[in-house]
Amino acid sequence: MTYSALARKWRPATFDRVIGQEAVIQTLKNSISEGRIHHSLIFSGLRGTGKTSTARIYAKALNCKNGPTVEPCLECDACKEIAEGRDIDVMEIDAASNKGVDDIRNLKEIVQYPPIRDRFRVFIIDEVHMLSTHAFNALLKTIEEPPSYVVFILATTEPHKIPATIRSRCQIFEFKKIPQIKIVRHLKDICEKEGINIDESALKLIVDASEGSMRDAQSLLDQIISFSGDKITEEDVSVVLGIPDSTVFFKIFKAIVNDNRKDIVDILDKLEERNTDFVKFVLRLGEFFNNLLHAAIKGEKEFFPEDLRDKKFSIEDILRYLNVILQNERFVRDAFSPRIAVELLLFKMVFASKVMPIAELISKKKLIIESNPSQSGRESAFPEGKSVKGEIREKKESDVLNFVKKGFEDFQEIAPILRKAGLKEEDDNIVVTVHVLPDSVKEIIENKVFKTIEGNIHIRFKRKVNLKLETEVDVKQSVSETETIANHPLVKKILTEFDGRVERIIK
Ligand SMILES: Nc1ncnc2c1ncn2[C@@H]1O[C@H](COP(=O)(O)OP(=O)(O)O)[C@@H](O)[C@H]1O
Ligand SMILES: [Mg+2]
Ligand SMILES: [Zn+2]
Missing domain, CATH: 1.20.272.10 (Zinc Finger, Delta Prime; domain 3)
Incomplete structure (x- = not known):
């Protein structure tokens, strides 16, 4: 990410200035005010959502001359130096750099010494997931038994790459993407204070492009200011970002x-x-x-x-x-x-827009004939006056039946039976035809499933509809089936032997 003057200038200095991370901030504040200092913390989340800023605030809260306090004074040497990243007892290590890796190798030695001026020695390790296995081992050794004056804050955009052995020893804080509306509000505030005149639609474009990262939003704003000065339109943004307005x-x-x-x-x-x-x-x-x-x-x-x-x-x-x-x-x-x-x-x-699938064409023709022969084939997106009556009726019918079908799915054990049922709408009755069912199941369907669905139809469609259960006994087929079986030579032999008859075919 490019250097951004705005992002630096507007780095939140206190817990209450951190935007969109309410849960994290509340937990940290509570731990400080209740005197339960966490010694190993993981800050995970997207770039530019406040991890480093919050780590510094936590360091200030611990080391402020009035501290530990949830409201660091911002005036004392510790507060000032931490904000500027030059406090001798608060070390920021970039795990992605060679120097950072060396620092971590020597961590065991470094942590032996108590803080020189401050209350705590704080190590803020950025991009911690970039460490080699070797460096992780060195880190693990120190995290396992840290002296009481040591605090580790491990910041990462990819928490899953931190070994479980380390993760399990840390308190994990998840930094969320910052909601668009909050970024818009913050950028507006910044622009006002910086004397920059910006269109709402221009802001929206910037925030869209920043995908929940406050730093990205601020550095985009920086770029656009250097392109177009203190008056920014949507067009300026679209030119700089290569996004059309x-x-x-x-x-x-x-x-x-x-x-x-x-x-x-x-x-x-x-x-x-x-x-x-x-x-x-x-x-x-x-x-x-x-x-x-x-x-x-x-x-x-x-x-x-x-x-x-x-x-x-x-x-x-x-x-x-x-x-x-x-x-x-x-x-x-x-x-x-x-x-x-x-x-x-x-x-x-x-x-x-010129192609109309044949199926659609046919169904449209049908609707038109049903309703109004003079109606043209295409309807406007804003139909004037009444809608096509036929279409409405056809829709309602299928809506109710669909609704019934969906309703079946609410009854887990019964749904597989009812899924195969035939559905027919006859005035205010819906006939549900099923294969032969045991009486106990029928009872459940009629008393529980149907009653519930009828009630829901009433609420949803303002209609009183009765669901009726019919069993489908296809007499012809079952007779012919028993006959066929009975005529099978082997079955015939058995039947005559025992003087029996075919009662039921179990499939
Ligand atoms: N939650 C936030 N609230 C206010 N400003 C933020 C927030 N997150 C990021 N920023 C802005 O972005 C800059 C970089 O944030 P930083 O804390 O370094 O993010 P991270 O460490 O998560 O990448 C800050 O200086 C600040 O201007
Ligand atoms: Mg950071
Ligand atoms: Zn202070």
């Missing part, structure tokens, strides 16, 4: 709906000029169409650009677009030229 997606959407292939090529040319990362682009394209789908389902017209609101594209069209994106996304990722792959994907989307 949201207006691009609307332009693409329009070009697809209007079958305007030249526009698509032009837009892609521009994006390419701006060094757009086309892999990220496709991910965001997917998000965009997903949002579009939600807006269409909820009937939120405002989401759509004005000149598109009256277009005849349907929810099915949007689903088809999404499908094309999902199916082709990995081709873009693997393509020798992601740009070309994206172009192909967008053209596929243009064609997708």
